[in-house]
Amino acid sequence: MSVSPVVRERGRLVAGGGAVGAAATPVLVIGLVAVGGFGPLAAAETAFAFGGLWFGLALLGWAGSVASGRAIEAAQEHLDADTNWTERRSRRAMARIGGFGAGMMLVAPVLGTLVG
Amino acid sequence: MFPKRFVLKRLLLLVPVLIGVATLVFSILHLSPGDPALTIAGERASQEFVERIRADLGLNDPIWVQYIDFLGKVVRFDFGESYVINRNTTVREIMANTLPVTLELALYGQLFGILFGIPLGVLSAVKQDTLTDHSTRVGALAGISVPIFWSGPLLILLFAQVLGVLPTSGRISSTFSVSPIRVTGMVTIDTLLAGEWDMFKSAVRHMLLPSLVIGVYSMALISRMMRSSMLEVVRQDYMRTARAKGQGAKITVLKHGFRNALIPVVTIIGIQFGGLLGGAVLTETVFAIGGLGTLLVEAIEVGDYPIVQGTVLMFAFLFTLVNLVVDITYSYLDPRIQQ
Numbered sequence: 158m159s160v161s162p163v164v165r166e167r168g169r170l171v172a173g174g175g176a177v178g179a180a181a182t183p184v185l186v187i188g189l190v191a192v193g194g195f196g197p198l199a200a201a202e203t204a205f206a207f208g209g210l211w212f213g214l215a216l217l218g219w220a221g222s223v224a225s226g227r228a229i230e231a232a233q234e235h236l237d238a239d240t241n242w243t244e245r246r247s248r249r250a251m252a253r254i255g256g257f258g259a260g261m262m263l264v265a266p267v268l269g270t271l272v273g
Numbered sequence: 274m275f276p277k278r279f280v281l282k283r284l285l286l287l288v289p290v291l292i293g294v295a296t297l298v299f300s301i302l303h304l305s306p307g308d309p310a311l312t313i314a315g316e317r318a319s320q321e322f323v324e325r326i327r328a329d330l331g332l333n334d335p336i337w338v339q340y341i342d343f344l345g346k347v348v349r350f351d352f353g354e355s356y357v358i359n360r361n362t363t364v365r366e367i368m369a370n371t372l373p374v375t376l377e378l379a380l381y382g383q384l385f386g387i388l389f390g391i392p393l394g395v396l397s398a399v400k401q402d403t404l405t406d407h408s409t410r411v412g413a414l415a416g417i418s419v420p421i422f423w424s425g426p427l428l429i430l431l432f433a434q435v436l437g438v439l440p441t442s443g444r445i446s447s448t449f450s451v452s453p454i455r456v457t458g459m460v461t462i463d464t465l466l467a468g469e470w471d472m473f474k475s476a477v478r479h480m481l482l483p484s485l486v487i488g489v490y491s492m493a494l495i496s497r498m499m500r501s502s503m504l505e506v507v508r509q510d511y512m513r514t515a516r517a518k519g520q521g522a523k524i525t526v527l528k529h530g531f532r533n534a535l536i537p538v539v540t541i542i543g544i545q546f547g548g549l550l551g552g553a554v555l556t557e558t559v560f561a562i563g564g565l566g567t568l569l570v571e572a573i574e575v576g577d578y579p580i581v582q583g584t585v586l587m588f589a590f591l592f593t594l595v596n597l598v599v600d601i602t603y604s605y606l607d608p609r610i611q612q
């Protein structure tokens with residue numbers, strides 16, 4: 158079964174962010190244990206909450222871009238205040254950030270189970 | 274024709290918004306200092322008692338288990354019971370009492386903004402570069418610039434202290450009791466429905482200052498947007514054609530210009546409703562009106578997490594719902610949007 162290029166591109170964006178998030182989680186956990194004085198499980202839980210922040214923010218940003226992006230673009234054009242912001246680029250950025258947060262939220266429980 | 278697909282698409286967008294807000298609130302509350310079990314038990318409680326509460330609330334479970342559990346409850350709109358503010362009462366019940374207060378305030382503020390903002394914007398555009406236009410623009414600029422925490426006390430000082438014509442706080446005079454006639458929870462509407470004119474008059478008088486304070490910003494923004502939109506529309510060819518065919522200036526503006534100029538204004542009305550809800554938090558505090566905003570501030574202060582989660586999600590839900598209504602209106606004004 159072939160996957161459409163659009164879906165493949167979107168998947169690549171989210172997966173790219175997810176890979177970075179997944180790689181950043183052990184670094185954050187080790188940093189929290191070594192520098193912050195956290196226990197291993199508490200550090201993994203904090204990493205999960207951090208991931209949640211990024212993921213929640215990205216979901217809101219993505220939904221906001223989809224819902225109001227065109228209107229914002231039109232308003233910018235209307236007010237002659239072109240900031241180079243576009244709905245498409247905003248959605249792509251939010252997909253990356255969301256992937257990053259989701260990556261952290263997926264890896265943190267694995268680390269927590271291993272060290273907890 | 275009712276734009277079913279368009280509305281369905283917009284309704285589906287509610288899902289990521291609510292999951293996003295729920296995840297954000299959950300994460301922020303878990304990253305912020307404080308122990309809910311200790312908040313419930315009190316500072317002097319034994320460690321054993323605190324531990325029992327932790328176990329009862331499921332706080333001993335790993336955060337990811339708590340998160341899944343929390344999302345499951347959010348779907349059912351179940352935020353549990355209040356820890357501190359109103360113990361043994363569900364957050365849903367507490368919000369059912371306070372939500373109408375905030376809605377009433379935001380709706381009157383919005384109404385004030387629309388009723389004054391749109392005509393002022395049209396007037397300003399039609400009388401471009403005259404004294405009327407300059408006064409309206411300066412007024413709009415002042416309205417956008419003046420913060421609620423400053424304009425609120427100042428208006429109280431003028432209308433309540435100096436002139437003595439309007440009450441300073443509350444939703445209705447303390448001589449009345451609105452509980453027996455509660456239908457919607459909005460005092461002005463409930464008193465009107467019950468035909469209690471004295472109570473209605475008192476409620477309207479109490480609502481005037483807060484609505485004015487919260488609505489001025491909205492009015493300023495709408496009038497500015499309406500002016501620039503109208504100025505653009507009046508220069509269009511179809512407007513010139515209508516005038517050339519002998520149609521009067523007023524009719525041309527109202528019949529052909531108004532609807533087209535309204536399109537960007539409707540978007541602004543929806544977007545800044547979030548500002549009104551945020552403003553309601555401050556306005557409720559300044560005028561001692563016990564609404565959702567005051568409840569949220571109080572819950573944050575005492576660490577009542579279920580109420581914080583419930584109220585923030587309710588604000589997000591309201592904001593998204595209003596934007597949905599705006600989108601539908603928008604699609605009626607400009608059917609191309611549905612494509």
